[in-house]
Amino acid sequence: GAVVSQHPSWVICKSGTSVKIECRSLDFQATTMFWYRQFPKQSLMLMATSNEGSKATYEQGVEKDKFLINHASLTLSTLTVTSAHPEDSSFYICSAQRARQSGPESNQPQHFGDGTRLSIL
Amino acid sequence: QQPVQSPQAVILREGEDAVINCSSSKALYSVHWYRQKHGEAPVFLMILLKGGEQKGHEKISASFNEKKQQSSLYLTASQLSYSGTYFCGTDTTNSGYALNFGKGTSLLVTP
Numbered sequence: 230g231a232v233v234s235q236h237p238s239w240v241i242c243k244s245g246t247s248v249k250i251e252c253r254s255l256d257f258q259a260t261t262m263f264w265y266r267q268f269p270k271q272s273l274m275l276m277a278t279s280n281e282g283s284k285a286t287y288e289q290g291v292e293k294d295k296f297l298i299n300h301a302s303l304t305l306s307t308l309t310v311t312s313a314h315p316e317d318s319s320f321y322i323c324s325a326q327r328a329r330q331s332g333p334e335s336n337q338p339q340h341f342g343d344g345t346r347l348s349i350l
Numbered sequence: 351q352q353p354v355q356s357p358q359a360v361i362l363r364e365g366e367d368a369v370i371n372c373s374s375s376k377a378l379y380s381v382h383w384y385r386q387k388h389g390e391a392p393v394f395l396m397i398l399l400k401g402g403e404q405k406g407h408e409k410i411s412a413s414f415n416e417k418k419q420q421s422s423l424y425l426t427a428s429q430l431s432y433s434g435t436y437f438c439g440t441d442t443t444n445s446g447y448a449l450n451f452g453k454g455t456s457l458l459v460t461p
Contacts, residue, residue: 235391272352272437273392273451322391336380336399336441339449341391 235342252323258303259325267320355452370455372438373420381421382439
């Protein structure tokens with residue numbers, strides 16, 4: 230197990246539209262989910278860390294009012310790109326991590342969704 | 351804080367071996383390795399938690415040199431299915447989850 234579903238897989242919309250992307254862990258509970266942005270042939274750039282029931286932690290340079298994150302349950306996190314513009318066009322990927330056990334041997338892998346390709350016209 | 355991966359790209363013939371390195375300027379608590387195929391999500395390969403730890407999965411293995419702040423991924427007798435971009439993710443804060451990913455190493459295995 231450890232399946233993460235991301236929806237939609239592709240969005241094309243007009244400038245000024247808000248777009249919501251969902252990330253679901255299907256067969257495990259994820260206390261932590263991550264949102265990344267990836268440009269073509271580039272690395273995964275962490276945008277924010279989302280913890281269930283609390284506010285997301287945004288990386289430096291990421292506008293929290295632009296990229297709204299909600300982690301309402303242990304299996305669902307959403308990213309809303311508000312008033313999207315062409316420069317927001319990118320590949321957005323979420324990942325989910327199982328609840329971390331205490332102690333030094335506590336690292337859990339991140340399980341990635343299939344990503345959402347966002348194109349803003 | 352982004353780890354440095356080398357080489358940037360490598361082309362192999364099927365059956366050849368390759369090594370991908372991941373170096374950090376900060377102390378490492380863990381290293382994660384992922385493989386991403388074009389247009390797909392990254393797939394988890396393995397985590398190394400302790401200095402000196404080595405792990406393997408079929409013909410893909412990795413080592414973690416805590417002193418040198420680096421990890422290496424070894425691909426032995428490469429198969430066509432090994433093609434993709436390999437990313438290392440490093441935990442430099444002992445948080446257990448916040449990773450910094452390298453720029454990736456593009457691997458192409460040809461027949």
